[in-house]
Amino acid sequence: MIRKLLKRIPSPFGRPAHRRTTPAIIPASQHPVKRSQISRNAVTVVERLQQAGYQAFAVGGCVRDLLLELDPKDYDVATSATPEQVRSTFRNSRLIGRRFKLAHVHFGREIIEVATFRAAHAEDDDAAPGREHSLQSESGRLLRDNVYGSLEDDAQRRDFTINALYYDVCTGNIHDYVNGVQDIRNGRIRLIGHPVQRYQEDPVRMLRAIRFAAKLDFEIEPHTAAPITELAELLHDIPAARLFDEVLKLLLGGHGERTFDLLLEYDLFAPLFPDTDEAIDEQPDYTLKMIRQALRNTDQRIREGRPVTPAFLFAALLWPALPQRTRELEQQGIPLIPAQQQAAHELLAEQCRHTAIPKRFSIPLREIWDMQPRLERRNGRRADQMLEHPRFRAAYDFLLLREAAGEQTDGLGEWWTRYQDANAETRRRMIQQLGSGSGPRKRSRTPRKRKPSGGAQQ
Incomplete structure (x- = not known):
């Protein structure tokens, strides 16, 4: 009009x-x-x-x-x-x-x-x-x-x-x-x-061109667009804290999915998220589907006036780069959860050299990631304890996002969906139906050695 x-x-x-x-x-x-x-x-x-x-x-x-x-x-x-x-x-x-x-x-x-x-x-x-x-x-x-x-x-x-x-x-x-x-x-x-x-x-002007094009549904004029791909590496000279602020404007403005496509088109995504860019090369279908779905969900929440958090979005943007690092550590004999925690620490440290994620976002991001393998451990009272965790809802939503991107979880998301709405009796049956592999384990008791009574401590 x-x-x-x-x-x-x-x-x-x-x-x-x-x-x-x-x-x-x-x-x-x-x-x-x-x-x-x-x-x-x-x-x-x-x-x-x-x-x-x-x-x-x-x-x-x-x-x-x-x-x-x-x-x-x-x-x-x-x-x-x-x-x-x-x-x-x-x-x-x-x-x-x-x-x-x-x-x-x-x-x-x-x-x-x-x-x-x-x-x-x-x-x-x-x-x-x-x-x-x-x-x-x-x-x-x-x-x-x-x-x-x-x-x-x-x-x-x-x-x-x-x-x-x-x-x-x-x-x-x-x-x-x-x-x-x-x-x-x-x-x-x-x-x-x-x-x-x-x-x-x-160099941030290149990101601003992308942001305005996505926000306003404008085209970037050819002479303005022509040098961007060649000059994208100049973003490495920009302070990481400033780039974090720019990424928030790019992806949390209500047009994140369109912005992401333009960042890829002009080779501007790699300087911002180098590890995720490698994951796109290695697993393009899964990585692109996960990121686009996360951005689509974020755009929808913004349109509806609902709150959004950078922690969840950054968790989705970086997650595709995490499994390979975790597998490499597992191959060194480190158990799954410690391996993932170490991989997450290394990945975030490297990412912060490009976009400096403040602790108020990196801490809940880590909690969302850490809870993913724990969502599989539902025996005994663990399921109820998970429900009481302040990050449960975010971790549950993240699990559904992983499944929507194509991860196979043996129906874990559907199980948690039913469990949240079930009454106490139904929840008890659901835990029992998990089988002995996930059921409560009996602890083997070892007789304690009694100390001699009456004597002074040595």
Whole structure:
């Protein structure tokens, strides 16, 4: 619907072009974004900055999403004020970031992110006096980007055209320097500037291209897509903690299955999950089926407004890489459960070098894995004890996921499904029917040696 509406907006460009010295200004009467749709706190920030004599606009994803009639998750503001000037304007703000310094203005639980207009990074020692140089690594990645500039400069250094739209809450006008409205109209993800250079400056832009394509059901423009496969290895230079945050955005945004397919298509999955990528090569049917089913379930829960946890999803993403490691340790004479625990420890340690999984997720992940072989041991009171475990439900759901992917468990999932709903008498019969192999074992008692009475302890 919104694309049909945007088609009625006269195109301000004779032909697609990235650089304009003056923006196309789209008046409020020619686009669907209304001031009333913008967060009241974001409007407050923009108005106060303008009243203080600075330029200020709502910018980026919030403008893009409102044009597409989507509900923005957060609101960003771009301004000519420096971070220090923003802080002096808002007592409820604090400065964050070293690589990219900006201000967070706090309104209860809502945070409005305020960034100063940036300019292209300085490449030589002749930069204007007082300007801070950008710092780059040998591969071209920006390590620090705090060179301030004009509104036009800021538009040119943003990543994608659809994220470089500036909405003036006072006039209702949208300022567009880079054909962003036209690319939204055409359903196209396009980088601003030279793709290779922009990916080298920040390789995470490759992941963002995938995320927006999946979320918005857009196509990645050919020149933007062309270098991705070749440059995928640049993700190894990104800090593991940052990649973990990016993976959450990729796979827990409600479009995880589509995102996963695009990551595979552009060879971006391997830098994020190298061991799982090897498992895809070795057991493609099982591994792909398990991951896609887990992502499909996650997407469905998000659509229904139900909670999701990264622990369960990461457990599913990494599980296909675990059995081979476990078997190798069993061949060394280590029993199954200790072998799996050691294999899990090694696998997670290696994975954290690529995406740093915090302990609040890795600990429940390990518990889900550790409970898988224990679900088979149902004799005596073990079944009832398992039901009382706080991770039982997650472990049970994970068992069903393994079976759906094709693992043979001799009906273990169906057994646990019936056991949960059974009364005490039925449960007792179910345990008895397991047979002597899984039934309670009689302990052989060895007579204890009695100590001599009456004497002092030696």
